[in-house]
Amino acid sequence: MCGIVGVVSHNPVNQLIYDALLLLQHRGQDAAGIATSHANMFYMHKANGLVRDVFRTRNMRSLQGNIGIGQCRYPTAGSASAEEAQPFYVNAPFGITLAHNGNLTNWEQLKIEMFKNDRRHINTSSDSEVLLNVLAHEIQQATSGYSLDPAALFKAVAILHKRVRGSYAVVAQISGYGLLAFRDPYGIRPLCIGFNDTDKGTEYVVASESVALEGLGFRFLRDVMPGEAIFIDNDGQLYNQQCAENPTLNPCAFEYVYFARPDSVIDGASVYAARLKMGEYLADKIKREFTAGDIDVVMPIPDSSRPAAMELALKLNLDYREGFIKNRYIGRTFLMPGQAIRAKSVRQKLNAIGSEFKGKSVLLVDDSIVRGTTSREIVQMARDSGAKRVIFASAAPPVKFPNVYGIDMPTRNELIAYGRSTEEVCREITADALVYQDIEALKRSISDVNPALRNFEASCFDGVYVTGDISRDYLDRIEFARNNPQPESDDAVRSQLNLNLAQVD
Numbered sequence: 001m002c003g004i005v006g007v008v009s010h011n012p013v014n015q016l017i018y019d020a021l022l023l024l025q026h027r028g029q030d031a032a033g034i035a036t037s038h039a040n041m042f043y044m045h046k047a048n049g050l051v052r053d054v055f056r057t058r059n060m061r062s063l064q065g066n067i068g069i070g071q072c073r074y075p076t077a078g079s080a081s082a083e084e085a086q087p088f089y090v091n092a093p094f095g096i097t098l099a100h101n102g103n104l105t106n107w108e109q110l111k112i113e114m115f116k117n118d119r120r121h122i123n124t125s126s127d128s129e130v131l132l133n134v135l136a137h138e139i140q141q142a143t144s145g146y147s148l149d150p151a152a153l154f155k156a157v158a159i160l161h162k163r164v165r166g167s168y169a170v171v172a173q174i175s176g177y178g179l180l181a182f183r184d185p186y187g188i189r190p191l192c193i194g195f196n197d198t199d200k201g202t203e204y205v206v207a208s209e210s211v212a213l214e215g216l217g218f219r220f221l222r223d224v225m226p227g228e229a230i231f232i233d234n235d236g237q238l239y240n241q242q243c244a245e246n247p248t249l250n251p252c253a254f255e256y257v258y259f260a261r262p263d264s265v266i267d268g269a270s271v272y273a274a275r276l277k278m279g280e281y282l283a284d285k286i287k288r289e290f291t292a293g294d295i296d297v298v299m300p301i302p303d304s305s306r307p308a309a310m311e312l313a314l315k316l317n318l319d320y321r322e323g324f325i326k327n328r329y330i331g332r333t334f335l336m337p338g339q340a341i342r343a344k345s346v347r348q349k350l351n352a353i354g355s356e357f358k359g360k361s362v363l364l365v366d367d368s369i370v371r372g373t374t375s376r377e378i379v380q381m382a383r384d385s386g387a388k389r390v391i392f393a394s395a396a397p398p399v400k401f402p403n404v405y406g407i408d409m410p411t412r413n414e415l416i417a418y419g420r421s422t423e424e425v426c427r428e429i430t431a432d433a434l435v436y437q438d439i440e441a442l443k444r445s446i447s448d449v450n451p452a453l454r455n456f457e458a459s460c461f462d463g464v465y466v467t468g469d470i471s472r473d474y475l476d477r478i479e480f481a482r483n484n485p486q487p488e489s490d491d492a493v494r495s496q497l498n499l500n501l502a503q504v505d
């Protein structure tokens with residue numbers, strides 16, 4: 001669930017892109033990169049690590065130009081090696097750099113096609129490098145002569161939509177021309193546009209979340225529509241075109257549950273308001289399943305569950321207390337690579353305030369339970385602190401199915417709710433009782449905020465894959481690949497694990 005940003009300005013963009021990446025850091029903690037362009041030259045710096053660690057003053061100085069793109073990465077395909085940090089670059093046609101949020105489901109097939117038919121060599125196992133090469137090839141095909149116009153770019157994106165499967169929100173920079181941005185025809189991953197009027201003319205930002213626009217002092221213009229492409233030329237002129245034949249909007253429900261920042265608005269729905277609604281619907285269910293007196297106090301598991309837990313407590317007329325304090329220097333554990341570091345980080349990240357638990361029946365609320373890493377540790381911490389009874393509630397339904405659209409959970413067995421009933425999950429996390437949100441209530445939580453949103457990509461909850469091309473065979477294959485990693489990518493993952501352990505030690 002990477003964060004991407006593209007800026008076209010009348011002034012240098014390096015600091016703007018850096019600031020936007022800091023605001024999108026919660027979407028990807030593994031690697032970060034920026035590519036700018038000036039006088040037909042690209043300047044790029046990317047590496048493994050958090051944004052604040054990747055860019056030194058000397059790197060920032062070298063990133064010249066009034067146009068550029070950036071990305072913070074949470075790997076879902078290929079490996080976590082620095083070679084697969086983004087943006088990616090190809091030198092022809094024109095010179096293109098690209099940053100991608102999402103996950104392609106036919107990238108292996110495309111990689112073979114690219115080599116056999118299009119004579120393009122792809123040097124990593126990143127789906128995003130494949131995506132860039134498809135784009136480059138189609139721009140080459142759509143262009144006649146030496147110059148490029150928006151119509152040719154839109155034609156290239158239209159053909160790309162036909163070749164590429166999966167989810168993709170993209171920003172790409174074309175040397176000497178401008179910034180191209182587009183979103184897959186199902187609108188799975190978010191992408192929005194912001195603008196700022198200056199005395200030199202309008203400048204634009206395209207970013208994964210509206211929080212990045214606001215943080216830069218830009219105003220929200222609109223979301224990029226599913227299948228739509230936007231082109232902003234170097235002079236700041238904006239062009240747009242619908243490039244898909246049957247676009248439909250199916251935003252990822254997990255963005256609203258966990259990934260996005262609560263202060264973002266995605267596809268017209270405030271993430272914060274949706275999380276409050278999740279708390280409200282979950283409270284209704286708890287009211288049905290418990291009697292007054294069963295619960296003394298409601299506590300959130302920081303950070304992401306806070307709005308839901310707060311609203312739930314309000315609806316149940318119960319005390320809301322902060323029983324766990326988060327270490328602000330530890331990142332999001334779910335996004336960390338490998339189970340060992342995730343488990344270690346939960347204890348480093350959260351610490352209980354003993355007095356809040358002693359002799360009480362506590363209702364712990366989290367936004368979701370995925371692998372159960374957090375909930376297992378937290379229930380134990382509550383008990384160690386003297387809780388009389390520990391009830392756990394999840395503002396999202398059980399996560400039972402692999403995700404193939406940009407959340408790194410390709411194997412069923414890693415999901416604690418796979419093949420288990422609610423009672424069995426409850427036993428696994430050693431809670432006294434467990435309540436999950438219902439899937440319909442989750443969807444309603446988002447639709448209530450924006451009634452125009454009726455369809456969602458919610459495959460990890462309901463097993464429905466909106467792109468329609470995900471077979472049982474495909475799921476078995478990605479599961480096998482994850483359980484039997486190639487020796488090279490094994491090394492890359494190990495070195496990344498060490499790097500992340502060094503960060504948290």
Ligand SMILES: O=P(O)(O)OC[C@H]1O[C@H](OP(=O)(O)OP(=O)(O)O)[C@H](O)[C@@H]1O
Binds near residue numbers: 302303332371373375
């Ligand atoms: O069942 P699990 O596999 O543990 O995954 C779910 C947990 O991971 C996330 O927290 P995270 O620490 O990533 O980030 P947060 O601070 O935004 O809550 C999420 O909010 C849950 O707490």
Ligand SMILES: NC(=O)CC[C@H](N)C(=O)O
Binds near residue numbers: 074077103406
């Ligand atoms: N989470 C994402 O958006 C990942 C982008 C891309 N699939 C990668 O692995 O780099």
Ligand SMILES: [Mg+2]
Binds near residue numbers: 301302303305367374
């Ligand atoms: Mg959490």
